Amino acid sequence: MRRVLIACVAAVLTVVIAGPAVAHGPDPLVGGGLFAQNKVLGYRWAASGTPPYDMKIAIHSARDDANTTRRSQAPTYEYDTGASNVIYYGTDVPCGVNGLACFSRDPPGWFGMWFRENGHRFDWGTLKWCELSGSPDGCYEAETIALDELGHVLGLDHHDNFDDDSDYKDAVVQTYSRTKPKTGYDAHAFGRCDVATLQQQYDLPSYTTTYSTCLDVPTYATLAASSTAVHAGSMVTFTSTLRSDGTGRLSNNPISARVLVLQQRTSSGWVDVVTMSPASSAGTYTTSLTPRVSQDYRALFRKPSGEGIQTDASGSVTVTVTATCTGTCPRVAPVVRR
Numbered sequence: 001m002r003r004v005l006i007a008c009v010a011a012v013l014t015v016v017i018a019g020p021a022v023a024h025g026p027d028p029l030v031g032g033g034l035f036a037q038n039k040v041l042g043y044r045w046a047a048s049g050t051p052p053y054d055m056k057i058a059i060h061s062a063r064d065d066a067n068t069t070r071r072s073q074a075p076t077y078e079y080d081t082g083a084s085n086v087i088y089y090g091t092d093v094p095c096g097v098n099g100l101a102c103f104s105r106d107p108p109g110w111f112g113m114w115f116r117e118n119g120h121r122f123d124w125g126t127l128k129w130c131e132l133s134g135s136p137d138g139c140y141e142a143e144t145i146a147l148d149e150l151g152h153v154l155g156l157d158h159h160d161n162f163d164d165d166s167d168y169k170d171a172v173v174q175t176y177s178r179t180k181p182k183t184g185y186d187a188h189a190f191g192r193c194d195v196a197t198l199q200q201q202y203d204l205p206s207y208t209t210t211y212s213t214c215l216d217v218p219t220y221a222t223l224a225a226s227s228t229a230v231h232a233g234s235m236v237t238f239t240s241t242l243r244s245d246g247t248g249r250l251s252n253n254p255i256s257a258r259v260l261v262l263q264q265r266t267s268s269g270w271v272d273v274v275t276m277s278p279a280s281s282a283g284t285y286t287t288s289l290t291p292r293v294s295q296d297y298r299a300l301f302r303k304p305s306g307e308g309i310q311t312d313a314s315g316s317v318t319v320t321v322t323a324t325c326t327g328t329c330p331r332v333a334p335v336v337r338r
Contacts, residue, residue, distance in 0.1 A: 024167055026196035026214050028157040033107045035154070037073040037202050041111065042083030049090035051115065054131040055142055059087060059115075061188070062146030066154075069189040071212070072198035073205055074154050087113045091120070098122060100140060100177065103149045111153045115142070130180060138179050141186050147172050151194055155201060159193055167193075170214060196308070203249035207282045208257040211250075215308030218245040219255065223262075223299040223314035230291070231322050237288045238262055240276055240299035240314060254283025255309070258301060262287055265296040265316065273297075294320045 035041065043063075045051060051059065063077040070076075093114040095102035105111045120127040130139035151173040159171030168174065169184050171191040178185040190198070196214035204211070211217050219242060226237040240260050244253040256278065263270040276285035276299065285299070299314040 024162070024170065024193070024214065025160070026193050026200060026212075027151075027159045027171055027173055029155050029197065029201070030105070030152060030157045032105055032155075034201055035075045035107045035109075037075075039075040039108075041075045041077050041085060041153070042080030043077060043085045043087050043111075043113075044079065044081050044083045046086040046088035049088035049092065049114075051087070051089035052118075052132060055089055055115065055118075055129065058129075058131045058142035059146045061143045062150055065143070065147050065188045066150045066190065069195070070154075070198050070202075071190075071195045071205070071209060072202045074198045074202040077150060084109075085111050085113075087115070089115045090117050098124075100127060101145050101149050103152045105153050105155075107155075113146075113149050113153070115145075135180065137181055140177055140179055144172065144185060144187050145177055147187065147190070148174065148177065151190060154198060156194055156197055159191070200246075200248055200250055204253065206256075207254045210304075210306070211244075211308040213306060213308045215246075215250075217250050217309045219243065219301055219309050219312040220245040221260065221299050221301050221312045221314040223297065223317050225297070225317050225319055228318060229320045229322070232292055233290060235288050235290050236319055237286060238276070238297065238299070238317075239279065240285045242283050242285065242299075242301055242312075244309065245312075254281075256282050258304070260285045261300050261302075262289075263298050263300050263313075265298075270298065270300070270313075272300075291319050291321050293323075294318070 045056070060079065067076045093102065093116055095114055095116065101113065101115045103111060103113045116127055118127065118129045118132040128136065128139040130141045133139050156173045158175040159173055161167050169187070169191060170193040172187045173194055180186070192212045193214040196212035199212055199215065222241045224239050230236060242255045242258060242260060244250050244255060260276045261272045262274050262276055264273050274287050274289065276287045279286045296316045296318050298316045301312050303309060303311040
């Protein structure tokens, strides 16, 4: 049964790799579905192939890397001597003739992982795990390879790189692993395009979590006023909401802890009036001011430089002000109440 499951996964992988993918986009998915959000995936060492001590430490470190850098509600990993999921190290691996390590997965409950023994002879040379060989040039870091495999278990397929591999560090889940001292051989965190797919498939862990820069998620801002017809000197409270407008798990999520500004329309265009304050409800922002003249307002969210979401402006809201003075009322700046 174990080998049948692996064969099925390999067939799915072939189909995914052969299809078109956009470089610098999120990782594609392997077949077979997903695990439940935030599921804890336990693992233990295979009795027939227990890794050496330093290999165990490397795999545990990869587990910690996956758990702390997933930035999503993807499953986490923990070592559990009673787990049904096993990790094997040794000579009896179903990884193909050139495979350093491999995995199998059968959501919603099972996965397996295999690592070849240090010193295995390939056609191209001898496998050296850095952790077991004194870390010479040309070795493979087991922690990085294990993180790659753990990403596969979560559903990630190999990232589609540019022809020159200039974006190699955007993902740990790669078709070809690198040896020391090449760039990316010692990655200890999921790359931004690994995280992007995990966020798309499993959702963000909180409304304040930043979106991976490998994404470009549309946003949707709204604005409402407590009153749209007031006397001069009356206070108006403006309330804005900001939500994601992506697909799947990234659709209609409140977006909190960002910067929204209230703008007013002038003869030369829209200008900032005040930065709105976070309200108690997720993705909600508010501010109050005392308009002196009739004015159009809108809320504006500007795309942060370090986040994969888009700029958006709300529709405009007109506040009509009835003057209490006689004659022509002077045009003055609004009084802002933060």
